[in-house]
Amino acid sequence: MEIPRLIASDVDGTLLSTETHLSDRTVGVVTRAVGASVPVVLVTGRPPRWIPQVAEQAGLTGYAVCANGAVLYDIGADRVVDVHGLLDPVMLRDVADRLTFALPGCRLASERIGTHAIDDDMKNFVVESEYHNPWGSNEGSVVSRAEVLGHSAVKLLVSHTKMTSDEMAQAAHTVLNGTVDITFSSGGGLIELAAHGVTKGTGLAEIAQRFGVGAHGTIAFGDMPNDLEMLRWAGHGVAVANAHPVVLDAADEVTAPHFEDGVAQVLERWF
Known part of the structure; x- marks a missing residue:
């Protein structure tokens, strides 16, 4: 590949060398790329409110693709610039009913979006009692299931403490029949549901268009199934060595694991 004109990277398990920090080596090469007028875009399952802590370390003030492609966020302006594929309450309730049958004992959470990373006048993230976050975060307002499903959301999250994410995704596919897209960014019993057709790939394509860059000029990095569409869309898709097997199979190249600055x-090679 010639020098890329756009760099896109997943965050957790890919760009971060630990659960919370970027290495000096990664910060250095990101800084050099931006200095060479090559945009670096964070493309993540994270909501906008989880972006500043990473962007500040990397010195990034441009765009981030959040919530697996549903939200485009301007980091420097702290502004949501576009939202795609909101799940309305009718859809959320229908999906929840089917999941209760396929995944008995599951717990739900929903991600909502305003105009900024954090909106004081709304609950951005609501969870029902006993919802389990595999990253150990206690974030989220605990509400009833009716409240979780009662407002439009960019993402519905489903946890189960006795199943892997792969097992959950297989069971969910059998009852949802493509009505929503199912993916996951952790193997620890959590799947993420979004409107059909909204992926990291579609989000990255929109950002690339804003820069006047096509897929051929884009390099993308990832590690989990929610990165597949992004890696397939980019002209060169790179998986870190710690990636999920399906991602390793789909990538054009496999680099070192995230903890070795892959x-x-x-x-x-270029910066």
Whole structure:
């Protein structure tokens, strides 16, 4: 691949060298790329409110694709610039009813979006009692299931403490029949549901268009099934060595694991 004109990277398990931090090596190559007028875009399942802590470390003030493609966020302006595929309450309730049958004992949470990373006048993230976050976060307002499903959301999250994410996704597919897209970014018993056709790939394509860059000029990095569409869309899709097997199979290239600065090792070819 020639020098990329756009760099896109997943965050957790890919760009971050630990659960919370970027290495000096990664920060250095990101800084050099931006200095060479090559945009670096964070493309993540994270909501906008989880972006600043990463962007500040990397010195990024441009765009982030959040919520697996549903939200485009301007980091420097702290502004949501576009939202795609809201799940309305009718859809949420229908999906929840089917999941209760396929995944008995599951617990739900929903991600809502306003105009900024954090909107004081709304609950951005609501969870029902006993919802389990595999990352150990206690974030979220605990509400009834009716409240979780009662307002439009960009993402419905489903947890189960006695199943893997792969097992959950297989069971959910049997009852949802493509009405929503199912993916996951952790193997620890959590799946993420979004409107059909809304993916990291569609979100990245929109950002690339804003920069006047096509897929051929884009390099993308990822590690989990929610990165598949992004890696397939990009001209060169790179998986870190710690990636899920389906991602390793789909990638054009496999680099070192995230804890060995796999993203930086590739980008240092040009920057």
